[in-house]
Amino acid sequence: xxxxxxxxxxxxxxxxxxxxxxxxxxxxxxxxxxxxxxxxxxxxxxxxxxxxxxxxxxxxxxxxxxxxxxxxxxxxxxxxxxxxxxxxxxxxxxxxxxxxxxxxxxxxxxxxxxxxxxxxxxxxxxxxxxxxxxxxxxxxxxxxxxxxxxxxxxxxxxxxxxxxxxxxxxxxxxxxxxxxxxxxxxxxxxxxxxxxxxxxxxxxxxxxxxxxxxxxxxxxxxxxxxxxxxxxxxxxxxxxxxxxxxxxxxxxxxxxxxxxxxxxxxxxxxxxxxxxxxxxxxxxxxxxxxxxxxxxxxxxxxxxxxxxxxxxxxxxxxxx
Ligand code: F6P
Numbered sequence: 001x002x003x004x005x006x007x008x009x010x011x012x013x014x015x016x017x018x019x020x021x022x023x024x025x026x027x028x029x030x031x032x033x034x035x036x037x038x039x040x041x042x043x044x045x046x047x048x049x050x051x052x053x054x055x056x057x058x059x060x061x062x063x064x065x066x067x068x069x070x071x072x073x074x075x076x077x078x079x080x081x082x083x084x085x086x087x088x089x090x091x092x093x094x095x096x097x098x099x100x101x102x103x104x105x106x107x108x109x110x111x112x113x114x115x116x117x118x119x120x121x122x123x124x125x126x127x128x129x130x131x132x133x134x135x136x137x138x139x140x141x142x143x144x145x146x147x148x149x150x151x152x153x154x155x156x157x158x159x160x161x162x163x164x165x166x167x168x169x170x171x172x173x174x175x176x177x178x179x180x181x182x183x184x185x186x187x188x189x190x191x192x193x194x195x196x197x198x199x200x201x202x203x204x205x206x207x208x209x210x211x212x213x214x215x216x217x218x219x220x221x222x223x224x225x226x227x228x229x230x231x232x233x234x235x236x237x238x239x240x241x242x243x244x245x246x247x248x249x250x251x252x253x254x255x256x257x258x259x260x261x262x263x264x265x266x267x268x269x270x271x272x273x274x275x276x277x278x279x280x281x282x283x284x285x286x287x288x289x290x291x292x293x294x295x296x297x298x299x300x301x302x303x304x305x306x307x308x309x310x311x312x313x314x315x316x317x318x319x320x
Contacts, residue, residue, distance in 0.1 A: 001119070001276050003033040005049070005094040008066040009040035009073070009101035009108065012253055013125045013139025015261035016066040016100055021057040022269025023098050023123075028054055030277045035094055040101070041073035041108050044085040049092050061262060064142075064255045070101075076108045086116045095119065096276040098269075102126030102137070106284060106301050113297060119281020121272040122297055127253055130174035132303035133295055134286025138268060140176065141260040143252040147181035150248055151218055155185070158216035161242065164206060166219050166235065168228035168247040177252070178222035179311055188217045188319045191231070193224035194307035203238045209320055210241070217241070267292045 006023050008016050020036070027034040036056075038048040060067055075081030089097065096119040099109040105122070112118040124131050127143035147169050158165045167187075171177040175192025182190035188209050191197045206217050221231050228245035236243045257265065264287060271285045271292050283294040 007037040009105035014142035015257040017060040018265030026273035041076040042071040100125040113282035122284035129176040151185040
């Protein structure tokens with residue numbers, strides 16, 4: 001393969017730039033020409049294609065966001081849009097494509113490979129950690145660390161005022177950001193879409209912790225359950241402790257990637273290009289049991305994300 005393309009799609013995630021760098025540099029290592037497609041699938045449809053050189057990815061390993069910019073592209077769901085995307089690839093002689101993005105982006109990649117025969121490799125780039133085939137997605141670690149930083153600060157003021165903090169985190173339909181940031185911050189309670197909750201039970205846990213000498217409580221609520229404002233209002237009707245809502249929001253999508261995300265980015269990007277260089281397409285890369293893996297893209301997108309109930313129980317046992 002002599003010429004490959006690269007795009008970032010869907011919600012951005014810390015580490016996307018480091019992955020772009022790894023793809024470009026690995027491609028150049030193998031003697032390929034690498035083209036960046038700006039604004040994800042929208043750019044592929046509109047033909048915003050730029051050649052990437054060794055130096056076009058200098059000084060971005062530490063940068064949040066994505067240098068190629070990104071978009072959510074509904075047109076890619078239409079046959080017309082898909083044909084325009086394929087025309088752009090043909091026009092530029094791009095023989096293989098690397099797509100960095102989440103679930104929705106992988107569906108676009110699946111169509112390109114399955115229906116139009118474009119060898120495509122998916123790199124899981126999303127803070128949500130909602131893909132079953134990989135233990136971690138790129139950006140999840142940094143996003144959770146950002147949430148931890150904020151929850152640490154909330155704990156300070158909540159303890160001073162003996163309050164209950166309801167902190168809303170992202171994750172779409174997946175509770176992983178809430179689960180990991182809840183455990184790692186010492187939150188007493190997490191509320192996730194995967195597990196039904198009852199306000200009575202939450203109030204019981206709050207009261208028990210207060211009776212045990214705690215002066216504050218942190219409740220991490222995944223956005224897939226409800227917003228912090230609504231949750232806090234509902235909870236306040238059940239308790240005399242003062243409740244305050246905080247929505248972390250898009251702050252958790254930005255910032256310099258953590259070491260873990262930079263390592264994933266380097267390995268995912270490099271593996272993606274190695275596969276294309278071997279003439280292999282229609283795969284996604286990931287990490288399982290600490291090993292970089294690849295698997296069939298169709299199989300990967302059909303897998304249903306499973307929630308880690310054991311980790312949830314761990315939180316229940318140690319946070320009180
Ligand atoms: O998929 C990443 C994500 O940040 C989700 O956690 C969240 O639900 C969504 O994107 C927000 O999307 P937008 O930035 O388009 O509002």
